[in-house]
Amino acid sequence: MKISGNMLGWHLVAIVGLLLSYQYVPVCEATPVDFDNDGVSDIAVFRPSSGLWAIRDITRVYYGADGDIPVPQDYYGSEATDIAVFRPSSGLWGIRGYTSAYYGTDGDIPVPANYITGQPAQIAVFRPSTGLWSVRSYTSFYLGSSDSVPVPGDYFALERATGAVFNSGTWALRQPLTGEVTYYSLGDNNDTPVPGDWFYLERLSLATFDSGTWAQKQPYTGVVSYYYLGQSGDIPVPAVHTDLERINRAIFRGGRWDIQNPITGAVTTCWFGSQTDIPLSSLLNGYY
Numbered sequence: 001m002k003i004s005g006n007m008l009g010w011h012l013v014a015i016v017g018l019l020l021s022y023q024y025v026p027v028c029e030a031t032p033v034d035f036d037n038d039g040v041s042d043i044a045v046f047r048p049s050s051g052l053w054a055i056r057d058i059t060r061v062y063y064g065a066d067g068d069i070p071v072p073q074d075y076y077g078s079e080a081t082d083i084a085v086f087r088p089s090s091g092l093w094g095i096r097g098y099t100s101a102y103y104g105t106d107g108d109i110p111v112p113a114n115y116i117t118g119q120p121a122q123i124a125v126f127r128p129s130t131g132l133w134s135v136r137s138y139t140s141f142y143l144g145s146s147d148s149v150p151v152p153g154d155y156f157a158l159e160r161a162t163g164a165v166f167n168s169g170t171w172a173l174r175q176p177l178t179g180e181v182t183y184y185s186l187g188d189n190n191d192t193p194v195p196g197d198w199f200y201l202e203r204l205s206l207a208t209f210d211s212g213t214w215a216q217k218q219p220y221t222g223v224v225s226y227y228y229l230g231q232s233g234d235i236p237v238p239a240v241h242t243d244l245e246r247i248n249r250a251i252f253r254g255g256r257w258d259i260q261n262p263i264t265g266a267v268t269t270c271w272f273g274s275q276t277d278i279p280l281s282s283l284l285n286g287y288y
């Protein structure tokens with residue numbers, strides 16, 4: 001069969017289009033609590049007393065025990081989030097249906113994330129006593145101290161997570177390729193860091209939550225915008241909760257979820273979980 005120049009051109013366009021459509025998977029738009037891989041974060045809780053994982057409309061399973069820290073991520077590249085726990089007392093990582101491993105010791109904070117572009121999440125720990133970050137089979141470095149809250153994520157639009165800490169309003173972000181650390185200010189010592197892709201820039205922007213006030217800093221202009229959702233005592237659970245492909249401001253209050261539409265500002269409320277449950281969209285439980 002003879003292929004005309006015109007046909008070849010259209011084939012090239014089709015092939016390039018196909019490649020472009022598949023290669024770009026921005027880390028910051030990932031929804032790490034997406035157990036059914038539909039692109040929307042799931043309403044889900046972990047109940048420490050029984051090890052229950054309750055994932056709304058999807059499943060209820062028991063995995064882990066009291067004292068375990070839920071660390072849901074996609075560890076094996078299925079694109080669906082895996083049920084997983086870290087056991088501080090022994091450094092055990094259990095990834096349901098896959099494997100278990102020992103990595104880290106008592107006192108370590110689990111910081112699993114996508115530290116390698118194009119790879120699923122890596123097992124990783126932050127050691128507050130020394131500031132050590134250790135990413136299994138990949139790298140280690142020092143950033144932060146015992147006062148730091150680790151907030152790894154993609155702050156540099158590199159499609160990979162980088163080491164980052166929040167400490168009483170000071171943010172330290174480590175450029176993963178150069179190791180250079182840059183410092184920014186947003187928030188104070190009673191704020192919860194809630195970095196997210198708040199400005200739809202395919203990278204994380206700095207943000208804080210304090211008693212219902214959300215402060216979000218545009219990374220290029222430095223301008224801070226304020227929004228209001230929730231109250232004192234609420235746990236912020238921002239995630240891509242709706243099919244708008246945008247991060248939602250959201251809070252968890254003892255089984256109540258308030259989720260704000262990022263375009264209209266309308267708030268939807270639902271009830272799932274109870275007072276002692278850990279919502280799985282929150283910062284320290286695998287949001288990053």
Ligand SMILES: [Ca+2]
Nearest residue numbers: 034036038040
């Ligand atoms: Ca989902």
Ligand SMILES: [Ca+2]
Nearest residue numbers: 074078080082
């Ligand atoms: Ca998976």
Ligand SMILES: [Ca+2]
Nearest residue numbers: 188190191210
């Ligand atoms: Ca404050």
